[in-house]
Amino acid sequence: MEEKLHLDIEDFSEEQFMESFLKEIQSEEAVFIIGIFVALALVILTIVFFGNFWGTSKVRNAVLLLGLCDSGKTLLFTRGNSWTLIDVPGHESLRVQIVEKYKAVARAIVFVVDSSIFQKDVRDVAEFLYSILTDSIVAKNAPTLVVACNKQDITMAKSAKLIQQQLEKELNTLRLTRSAALSSQDGAVGGSVYLGKKGKDFEFSQLANRVEFIECSAHGSKGEDGDAEIDALEKCLARI
Numbered sequence: 001m002e003e004k005l006h007l008d009i010e011d012f013s014e015e016q017f018m019e020s021f022l023k024e025i026q027s028e029e030a031v032f033i034i035g036i037f038v039a040l041a042l043v044i045l046t047i048v049f050f051g052n053f054w055g056t057s058k059v060r061n062a063v064l065l066l067g068l069c070d071s072g073k074t075l076l077f078t079r080g081n082s083w084t085l086i087d088v089p090g091h092e093s094l095r096v097q098i099v100e101k102y103k104a105v106a107r108a109i110v111f112v113v114d115s116s117i118f119q120k121d122v123r124d125v126a127e128f129l130y131s132i133l134t135d136s137i138v139a140k141n142a143p144t145l146v147v148a149c150n151k152q153d154i155t156m157a158k159s160a161k162l163i164q165q166q167l168e169k170e171l172n173t174l175r176l177t178r179s180a181a182l183s184s185q186d187g188a189v190g191g192s193v194y195l196g197k198k199g200k201d202f203e204f205s206q207l208a209n210r211v212e213f214i215e216c217s218a219h220g221s222k223g224e225d226g227d228a229e230i231d232a233l234e235k236c237l238a239r240i
């Protein structure tokens with residue numbers, strides 16, 4: 001009897017030991033599995049976070065507002081509150097740096113022209129446009145180009161059609177002089193591409209970019225306090 005009792009106690013303690021041993025192993029396994037899940041979740045979160053971060057930094061979603069000084073960029077900027085615009089100052093010393101910074105992310109370029117003094121400005125406007133369109137990054141990305149012929153409320157303002165024709169003529173001349181200057185130098189000048197098609201007079205239709213010429217007035221007919229006439233510009237941007 002004593003022997004039996006002794007055996008029972010021994011059996012019992014062995015069973016208990018096995019049970020607690022198994023429990024121990026199971027809880028260790030659970031901790032191990034939870035650990036793996038946490039590590040996996042961290043890896044996935046890191047990938048998603050950096051994926052988004054790198055992804056958005058490469059997305060081209062900027063609309064650059066370019067143009068000579070006083071063409072009306074800032075006034076247009078204040079009117080276009082539904083867009084993500086970058087108003088680039090017209091002054092050459094400031095604009096070069098800003099264009100350099102944003103050109104790679106430009107989804108569209110709104111090039112603002114003062115239509116009321118276009119005749120006087122045509123050469124400068126063409127030179128500015130030439131420098132943008134022959135930039136290798138701009139040429140590669142081919143952002144939509146909207147030439148906004150602003151200040152249409154002023155009687156002397158030239159029409160979008162005339163501005164387009166004169167710019168094509170001026171860009172053609174510039175291309176001739178610039179190409180001659182380039183070929184007289186040794187080697188290629190970094191970052192510049194040929195404008196349009198070789199052997200043909202320059203036309204905007206030769207560019208890979210979608211190009212639109214629109215008429216607008218940031219002032220509107222009732223001055224700065226009135227409604228701006230920028231419907232055509234808004235429609236263009238909505239399509240981008």
Ligand SMILES: Nc1nc2c(ncn2[C@@H]2O[C@H](COP(=O)(O)OP(=O)(O)OP(=O)(O)O)[C@@H](O)[C@H]2O)c(=O)[nH]1
Pocket residue numbers: 067068069070071072073074075076088089090091150151152153154216217218219220224
């Ligand atoms: N009549 C008229 N005046 C305008 C229009 N748009 C702008 N202006 C005026 O033109 C002047 C220059 O406008 P801004 O918007 O400052 O020109 P900007 O292109 O930003 O000039 P910068 O900052 O020097 O590059 C201001 O006095 C504006 O009120 C327009 O559609 N019609």
